[in-house]
Amino acid sequence: MSWLEPARIHESAEDRDLRESLGQLLGFSARSFFDVEPTSKMIALAEDLRREALRRRHTSRRKPVWMLLAAGLPLALAVSALGSWGFQHKQRADALTAAVAQKEVELQNMVKTAGERQVQGTQPTLISAPVVSAPVLAKNTTQHGKVKARPNGELVLEVKTYQSPSLDTQPVKGQ
Amino acid sequence: MQVLPKPETPFGDITQFHEAFATLYPRLVGYGRRYGAGYPEDIAQEAFVILMQREEPVEHPTAFLYGTVRTLALTERRPMKNQNLSLEVVLEPGKGPEAEEHLLHREVRERMQTLSPTFREALWLFVVEGLSIREISDILEIPEATVKTRIHRAKAQLKDQLNPSGGVHVLA
Numbered sequence: 001m002s003w004l005e006p007a008r009i010h011e012s013a014e015d016r017d018l019r020e021s022l023g024q025l026l027g028f029s030a031r032s033f034f035d036v037e038p039t040s041k042m043i044a045l046a047e048d049l050r051r052e053a054l055r056r057r058h059t060s061r062r063k064p065v066w067m068l069l070a071a072g073l074p075l076a077l078a079v080s081a082l083g084s085w086g087f088q089h090k091q092r093a094d095a096l097t098a099a100v101a102q103k104e105v106e107l108q109n110m111v112k113t114a115g116e117r118q119v120q121g122t123q124p125t126l127i128s129a130p131v132v133s134a135p136v137l138a139k140n141t142t143q144h145g146k147v148k149a150r151p152n153g154e155l156v157l158e159v160k161t162y163q164s165p166s167l168d169t170q171p172v173k174g175q
Numbered sequence: 176m177q178v179l180p181k182p183e184t185p186f187g188d189i190t191q192f193h194e195a196f197a198t199l200y201p202r203l204v205g206y207g208r209r210y211g212a213g214y215p216e217d218i219a220q221e222a223f224v225i226l227m228q229r230e231e232p233v234e235h236p237t238a239f240l241y242g243t244v245r246t247l248a249l250t251e252r253r254p255m256k257n258q259n260l261s262l263e264v265v266l267e268p269g270k271g272p273e274a275e276e277h278l279l280h281r282e283v284r285e286r287m288q289t290l291s292p293t294f295r296e297a298l299w300l301f302v303v304e305g306l307s308i309r310e311i312s313d314i315l316e317i318p319e320a321t322v323k324t325r326i327h328r329a330k331a332q333l334k335d336q337l338n339p340s341g342g343v344h345v346l347a
Contacts, residue, residue, distance in 0.1 A: 011308075015307065015308055018301075018330075019302055019305075022302045022326070022329075022330055023302055025337065026286060026287065026302060027283050028283050028302060036197045036198040037197065038197030039197070042197045043193050043196075043197075045200075046193050046196040046200075049220055049227065050184070050189075050192070050227055052224050053224045053225075056224065057230065
């Protein structure tokens with residue numbers, strides 16, 4: 001038959017032998033099923049089916065590409081708008097974070113420089129403070145306590161030990 | 176490079192399609208009936224329409240038809256669009272699928288019934304329907320090697336039935 005498919009025409013000899021041996025096992029006389037002459041009724045039915053297939057092929061047209069694109073356009077626009085909005089917000093947040101970090105650094109620098117200035121401002125007064133001589137000091141301190149001056153100029157302050165009366169004795173009842 | 180013209184039908188020109196239809200249609204009806212389809216004629220017709228409707232070429236049209244009939248019969252889906260195209264009035268007495276099955280010996284049918292359904296399916300398509308291994312693999316959606324294995328195992332079971340006392344096993 002002229003319509004037979006290559007898959008069957010080019011069947012290997014091994015497969016043909018296998019089919020023949022199986023046919024013999026089954027007692028089945030292998031006859032050609034593919035030599036059927038089409039009757040007029042069969043041809044009419046075949047034509048009906050072919051026309052039906054053509055009709056379906058023409059009626060069930062695929063939707064054009066532009067229709068699919070048009071249907072997907074709003075969704076694509078919404079997605080892109082959301083994306084750009086999110087991107088802008090992210091950039092703004094990044095800029096704000098960077099500004100805050102820079103401000104913090106500036107503040108730290110300002111605190112540091114202010115501290116250094118304060119230290120530098122107090123040091124000259126300490127350095128330029130007049131050295132009080134021992135006699136003057138002795139003279140000034142005679143009013144408050146005894147001050148002894150050693151020959152080498154060192155000052156010796158008398159230390160008064162403080163004694164709490166409540167800690168020395170403790171009244172015990174019954175003695 | 177010469178481009179071959181696209182054939183009018185999956186089987187070639189109109190005449191070749193008529194020949195293919197006359198050959199395959201009764202066999203497809205019988206195949207659908209074997210799967211317990213209530214309306215095997217409608218299913219076979221629907222399979223032809225689906226095949227002809229396709230714009231992309233089908234590599235194995237026969238396998239495609241058998242596979243479609245099998246699927247439609249298994250899903251018990253009755254095609255509603257083609258009810259006016261039944262072949263009940265077209266089939267001539269003695270040429271229907273029942274008559275064709277009667278041509279098989281009762282002994283053959285009994286022997287095949289003893290096989291497991293998996294092996295029986297492959298054996299039926301290979302021997303009785305005369306389809307190639309490749310077509311059967313397309314229909315059953317299994318590899319060609321599996322089809323061959325099933326056929327060889329079916330053959331071994333048949334040999335065991337014929338020679339129950341022993342003998343050389345075909346796969347031994």
